[in-house]
Amino acid sequence: MSGAIAPAEIVADLWRLASADASALKHLSLSGSDPVLPSAFRIGAAAQASIAAVGLAAAELRHHAGAPRQRVSVDMRHAAAEFRSEHCLTIDGKAPASFADPLFGTYRTGDGRFVRLHVNFPHHRENVLKFLGCAPTRAAIEEALKNWEAVPFETEAYQHGCVVAAMRSPDEWTKHQQAGAIASAPVVQIEKIGDAPARPLPRGAKSLSGLRVLDLTRIIAGPVAGRALAAHGADVMRISAPSLPFIDWLVKDTGRGKLAADADIATADGRAALARLVGDADIFLQAFRPGALAARGFGAADVATRRPGIVYGSLSAYGETGPWASRRGFDSLVQTATGFNVAEAAAAGVEGPKELPCQALDHATGYLLAFGAIMARIRQAREGGSWLVRVSLAATGRWIWHLGRIENGFSCRLPTRDDIADLLEDAPSPFGLMRGVRHAAQLSVTPTGWARPSVPLGTHPPICRRARSGKSGCRFFRQDHAPLKSEVAGP
Numbered sequence: 001m002s003g004a005i006a007p008a009e010i011v012a013d014l015w016r017l018a019s020a021d022a023s024a025l026k027h028l029s030l031s032g033s034d035p036v037l038p039s040a041f042r043i044g045a046a047a048q049a050s051i052a053a054v055g056l057a058a059a060e061l062r063h064h065a066g067a068p069r070q071r072v073s074v075d076m077r078h079a080a081a082e083f084r085s086e087h088c089l090t091i092d093g094k095a096p097a098s099f100a101d102p103l104f105g106t107y108r109t110g111d112g113r114f115v116r117l118h119v120n121f122p123h124h125r126e127n128v129l130k131f132l133g134c135a136p137t138r139a140a141i142e143e144a145l146k147n148w149e150a151v152p153f154e155t156e157a158y159q160h161g162c163v164v165a166a167m168r169s170p171d172e173w174t175k176h177q178q179a180g181a182i183a184s185a186p187v188v189q190i191e192k193i194g195d196a197p198a199r200p201l202p203r204g205a206k207s208l209s210g211l212r213v214l215d216l217t218r219i220i221a222g223p224v225a226g227r228a229l230a231a232h233g234a235d236v237m238r239i240s241a242p243s244l245p246f247i248d249w250l251v252k253d254t255g256r257g258k259l260a261a262d263a264d265i266a267t268a269d270g271r272a273a274l275a276r277l278v279g280d281a282d283i284f285l286q287a288f289r290p291g292a293l294a295a296r297g298f299g300a301a302d303v304a305t306r307r308p309g310i311v312y313g314s315l316s317a318y319g320e321t322g323p324w325a326s327r328r329g330f331d332s333l334v335q336t337a338t339g340f341n342v343a344e345a346a347a348a349g350v351e352g353p354k355e356l357p358c359q360a361l362d363h364a365t366g367y368l369l370a371f372g373a374i375m376a377r378i379r380q381a382r383e384g385g386s387w388l389v390r391v392s393l394a395a396t397g398r399w400i401w402h403l404g405r406i407e408n409g410f411s412c413r414l415p416t417r418d419d420i421a422d423l424l425e426d427a428p429s430p431f432g433l434m435r436g437v438r439h440a441a442q443l444s445v446t447p448t449g450w451a452r453p454s455v456p457l458g459t460h461p462p463i464c465r466r467a468r469s470g471k472s473g474c475r476f477f478r479q480d481h482a483p484l485k486s487e488v489a490g491p
Contacts, residue, residue, distance in 0.1 A: 004042060004405075004406075007045045007076070008025070008028060010045060010046075011025065011028060011053050011056065012025055014049070014050075014053045014368075014371065015053070017186055017187070017188055017190075018188065018190060018371070018372065018375040019190075019379070020057075020060065020375060021060070024059070024069060027056070027069050027070065027071050028052060028056055028072050029072070030048055030052060030073075030074055030075075031075045031076065032075050033076060034076070034409070035406050035408065035409045035412045036076055036077050036412065037080050037083075037084075037358065037412065037414065037415075038412055039344065039357050039409050039410070040343065040348070040405050040409040040410070041344075041405065041406070041409070042400070042403045042404055042405070042406060043357060043358065043360050043400070044076045045076070045404075046083075046364050046399075047079035047080045047082065047360070047364070048074050050363075050364045050367035050371070051082065051228075051367055051440050052072060052074040053367065053371040054228050054367050054370045054371045054374065055072040055441030055443060056072045057370075057374035057375050058207035058374055058441075058443070058446075059072050059443055059446070060374075060375075060378060061201055061207060061211075061377065062201075062203065062208075064201055064378050064381060064382070065202065065203040066203060070443055070445040071444040072442070072443055073441070073442045073443075073444075074441050074442070075440065077420075078423050078437075078438075078440040079440040080415075081420045081437050081440070082437045082439065082440045083358045083359075083360060084414075084415075085253055085254075086220070086249060086250055086253045086254075086359075087358070088417055088420060088437050089434065090417070090435045091252065091429075091431050091433065091434050091435075093433075095249075099250065100120055101119045101125060102138070103117065103119045103125060103128075103136065103141065104117065104118065104119050106167070106336070106341075106352070106353045107138075107142055107145050108142070109146070109148050109150045110145065110147055110148055110149060111150060113167060114150065114352065114353050115145065115148075115154060115164055115165065115166050115336075116165050116167065116332060116333055116341075116353070117141070117162070117163075117164050118163040118164065118330050118332060118333055119163075120247060121245040122245060123245070124161075124162065127160060127161040127162045128141075128162045129141075131157050131160045131162055132144040150166040150167065154166040158327065163328045163330070163333065164333070165334070165336040165337040166336070166337065167336045167341055167342060168336075168337055168342070169339055169342045170338075170339030170342065170343055170401075171339075172339070173338045174339075177323050178322045178324040178394070179394075181319065181321045181322025181324075181325075182318070182319035182322060182392065182394055182395055182398075185319060185321075185395055187368060187395050187396060187399040188368050188369075188372040188390075188391055189372075189391070190376050190387065191387070192379075192383070192385040192386070192387055193300055193301065193304055193312070193388045194305075194308065194386035195308070195384065196304075196309035196380075196384055196386050197384050198309075198381055199282075199309050200381060201377070201381045205446065205447075206233025206446045207233055208229060208233040211229070211233070211234040211282050211283065211377065212234070212235045212282045212283070213234050213235065213236040213237070213281065213282065213283040213284075213285065213373075214239055214277055214278065214281045214284045214285065215237065215238045215239065215285045216239045216284070216287070216288070216293075217285055217287040218240070218246055219287075219330065220254065220331065220359050220362035220363065221363070221365040221366040221369070221393065222315050222366060222369070223238070223250070223251075223254030223366070224254055224362065224363055224365075224367065224370075225285055225313065225315075225366040225369040226254070226258060226285055226370075227255075227256055227258070227450075228366065228370040228439075229370050229374070230256065230450055230451075231257060231439040231441070231448045231449060231450060232441075232443075232446070232448055233446070235259075236257060236259070237258065237259040237260075237261055237277065237460070237462075238255060238259065238260045238261070238457070239261055239263050239462065240260065240261075240262055240458065241263065241264035241270065242262060242264065242458065243264060246457065251454070251456075251457060252431055253436065253454070255454035255455065256427070256436065256454050257452050258452065258454075258455075259460045260457050260460055261458065261459075262457065262458040262462065263277070263462040265296045265297075266296075271297060274298065274462070275297075276462075276463070276464075277463075277464065278298075278303055278310070279306060279307055280307075281307060281310060282311065282377060283311045283313060283377065284303050284311070284312050284313065285313040285315070285369065286298070286314060286315070287314075287315040287316070289316065289317075289326050289327075290314075290320045290326055291326065300312040300314065300388045304386035307386075309380055309384070309385070310387075311373050311376040311380060311386075312386070312388050312389070313373045313389045313391075314389065314390050315365060315369055315392065316329075316390075316392045316393075317329025317392060317394065318334070318392060318393070319394055319395060320392070329393060330393075331359040331361045331393060334361055334393040334394055334397055335355060335356060335361060335397070336353065339401075340355075340356055340397065340401075341354055341355060344356060347409065347410070360400060361400070362393065364396045364399070365392070365393050369389065369391045372389035372390075372391065373389050376388075376389050420437070423437055423438055423440075424436060425438045425449075427450070427453050428453060429454050430453070430454075430456060430459075431454065434454065
């Protein structure tokens with residue numbers, strides 16, 4: 001490997017970034033080595049380190065609540081499989097051939113370069129077709145793009161509501177204004193944003209039992225953060241709205257362990273429902289474009305005012321400063337814009353764009369967001385205050401880039417479901433029997449895994465269930481975390 005640092009040291013760097021107690025690192029056990037996925041980048045190390053950081057943080061929270069420290073173990077092969085969880089999932093033995101729109105992907109422009117079109121949401125698809133003035137076929141789009149150069153197309157198409165990216169070389173991205181704007185930002189930013197009394201940490205059967213999380217995210221990165229917290233026992237309620245588009249298969253994969261409620265903040269009733277939930281939450285996760293939730297009264301400062309002492313997790317595509325701060329983006333587009341597609345193609349010796357073997361920016365960013373949120377909650381218990389955690393796909397991409405490269409990265413192949421059969425588990429759900437990747441972090445005392453099945457969006461009411469003792473506060477889940485019969489049998 002070229003310029004590689006050991007996965008344990010990668011975790012140690014994240015630990016130092018969060019100003020955490022270094023003695024916890026002695027309880028971390030990592031196994032396996034790259035390559036575990038075909039890539040010139042250390043995707044296995046990124047998967048192992050980010051998942052391990054969450055596991056170690058969860059164990060540390062329980063330790064700060066008064067329990068002895070425990071061992072945290074993560075195998076790289078298992079972590080890499082979890083980074084491809086949406087590709088490993090089956091329901092009643094079946095999986096979709098693709099969960100992307102047929103028009104999604106890369107196209108050559110008139111100057112011989114490439115652009116990537118993200119058309120997996122209907123309105124993004126229609127915006128691209130309207131802007132190009134062409135029929136909804138790949139051939140028609142290819143013909144229309146012959147009239148464009150890549151970067152001018154990216155600029156003008158975005159101004160017309162299209163979600164696209166021009167393919168850049170690593171050097172081109174390094175010289176881009178947006179790359180410069182986020183160059184010094186840490187991969188996880190944790191900051192105190194207000195005063196509040198310190199609140200004691202909960203303690204239960206799992207490391208994060210009693211921690212209440214609102215998950216207002218979609219697609220992969222944000223939902224992975226909520227799913228990771230749920231794997232360690234947090235009470236996670238996913239908030240959606242009927243007006244927001246979603247990708248069905250990803251909802252099923254990332255919904256494990258969560259309740260799912262609707263609260264449309266475009267309406268007064270939806271805002272009121274969310275405000276009530278905020279009043280009992282410990283962590284608030286969101287992945288709207290910077291400023292979008294503030295316009296509805298749920299920016300970081302607003303939520304901290306409603307719930308002093310909350311941890312507010314914010315995820316963006318390109319960071320919150322610079323000319324692209326408000327730009328929509330998805331993993332595939334950020335890979336394209338920041339040089340990954342060019343670098344992978346060069347390393348593999350192939351023509352044209354080559355993607356990473358998984359949505360590595362999404363998954364890593366999700367785990368890093370979960371890590372930051374847990375560490376901020378520990379600091380809240382120690383120091384008081386309200387806390388803001390910020391991550392971005394572009395900053396995670398830079399982090400992965402600097403983990404080093406693998407000279408024989410393409411010597412392995414993508415694992416099939418049969419290859420990872422020992423890492424899969426079955427769970428009944430309203431959708432059928434789900435078989436998916438078990439959580440890769442194993443803790444020696446507190447178990448990991450999802451106590452609730454994935455359910456359709458909007459299955460539950462956006463309310464807290466009051467604790468049976470009659471004490472103030474609420475529990476999103478029943479105290480024993482057992483699935484309700486209706487959630488297993490159907491919505």
